Every structure is written in structure tokens, then in C-alpha cells.
Amino acid sequence: MTQTAPPRLILGSASPRRLELLAQIGLCPDALRPADIDETPQKAETPRDYVRRMALEKAEAIPLAEDEALLTADTTVAVGRRILGKPADRDEAAAFMRLMSGRRHRVLTAIALRHGGRSRVRLVETQVRMRPIDAAALDAYLDAGDWQGKAGGYAIQGAAAAFIPWIQGSFSAVVGLPLSETAAMLAAIGITGGTT
Ligand SMILES: Cc1cn([C@H]2C[C@H](O)[C@@H](COP(=O)(O)OP(=O)(O)OP(=O)(O)O)O2)c(=O)[nH]c1=O
Secondary structure (H helix, E strand, C coil), X not given: CCCCCCCEEEECCCCHHHHHHHHHCCCCCCEECCCCCCCCCCCCCCHHHHHHHHHHHXXXXXXXXXXXXXXXXXXXXXXXXXXXXXXXXXXXHHHHHHHHCCCEEEEEEEEEEEECCEEEEXXXXXXXXXXXXXXXXXXXXHHCCCCCCXXXXXXXXXXXXXXXXXXXXXXXHHHCCCHHHHHHHHHHCCCCCCCC
């Protein structure tokens, strides 16, 4: 029996975190092809619908050859029905952190895999609790600038970990790529890493 070669893996992302997360499970993409799409939520769009649409739109926006498979992802923070994307500035980051302080929110990450004329999408939801953050701690956090480029204005893998006593779900999904689900989707099309 002849074995067909697995497709080349293309990571459709500019996020260094997603590249590092893939490397963690022994996967090194053959190419990086970031997508530049409009990330504005639609009117009355739910956070779950939004994050799925974003991952799919990234996947559809990137040119792809027949022997390639494209992985894209999108991460957003949801407080109730409210979508917290990447803060535009320090003030917005402060408002997001105040909203999350002392309560639970959800982090939604959708991954899309496009290959052979088909796109599949998977959504992973994680609950995160933040302890109450006082004004002095918030100022010090914001001054360090770690809120930039992060959904909701924080990174669980950074200094904001000090505010997070509890999560339920997937840590890697909060950082930007749910590794167990990603490995399973890639393995289904013949792409395996060191641990899969
Ligand atoms: C909540 C949270 C988000 N983030 C990051 C992951 C994502 O990079 C970012 C959310 O933005 P995304 O739009 O998902 O991704 P991106 O613009 O950084 O990269 P690309 O679209 O090219 O793939 O927030 C963390 O790193 N840690 C966290 O704890």
C-alpha cells in the first residue's frame, strides 16, 4: 500500500504565542501566513458565534495550495454577552480589568482547519476567575504594558496570573491555542507532532 504524504502545515497567525504552543506539542509549521481581517463584531452577535466566525474568516482570507493545511485561531474574552477584544488603549484595558475584577468570565478560543476544500471549526470555552483587583495593583499592572495585544487586556501566562486563582477548562486555549483539540484535528488529516 502506498502512503500519501501529510499536507504541509501552514499557521495562519501572527501570534508568537500560537507558534510557541504548537512547538510545545512538537509541531513546527512549514510556513506562517497571518491574516488581516476586520475584527469588528456584528450587531447582536454572541461571543461564541463571533469567535467561530473570526477563526473561519481568517482561514478563508489566506491563500492556500492543494497540498497544504491551514490552521487559524481566534481568542476572545466574554463577560456575559459582552465581547472584550484587544483593548485600544490603557483606559480601555483598565475598564476591561475592572469589569473582570472579582468575578468569573469566559475565554473563548475557536480553531479552524482548512484543507482539501473544507474548513472545520472547533470552539473551546474556559471559565476564568479573577480576584478583586485594587486600584494600586491595577495601576502597576497597566504600567507594565502587558495588556497590549491581548484579548480582554491580560495574559494568563504573564503577570496577570497573580490575579487568577482558578480556571476551569483549557489553559492553552486561554493563551491562544487549545493544544489537545488542535492535535486531534491535525492528526485526523495526518499531521502529527512529537506527542501525537
Ligand atoms: C486571554 C489571553 C489572550 N491572549 C492573547 C492570545 C491572542 O494572541 C490574543 C487574542 O487575539 P487574536 O485576535 O485571537 O490573535 P492575534 O491577533 O494575536 O493573532 P492572529 O489573529 O494573527 O492569530 O490574546 C494571551 O496571550 N493570553 C491570555 O491569557
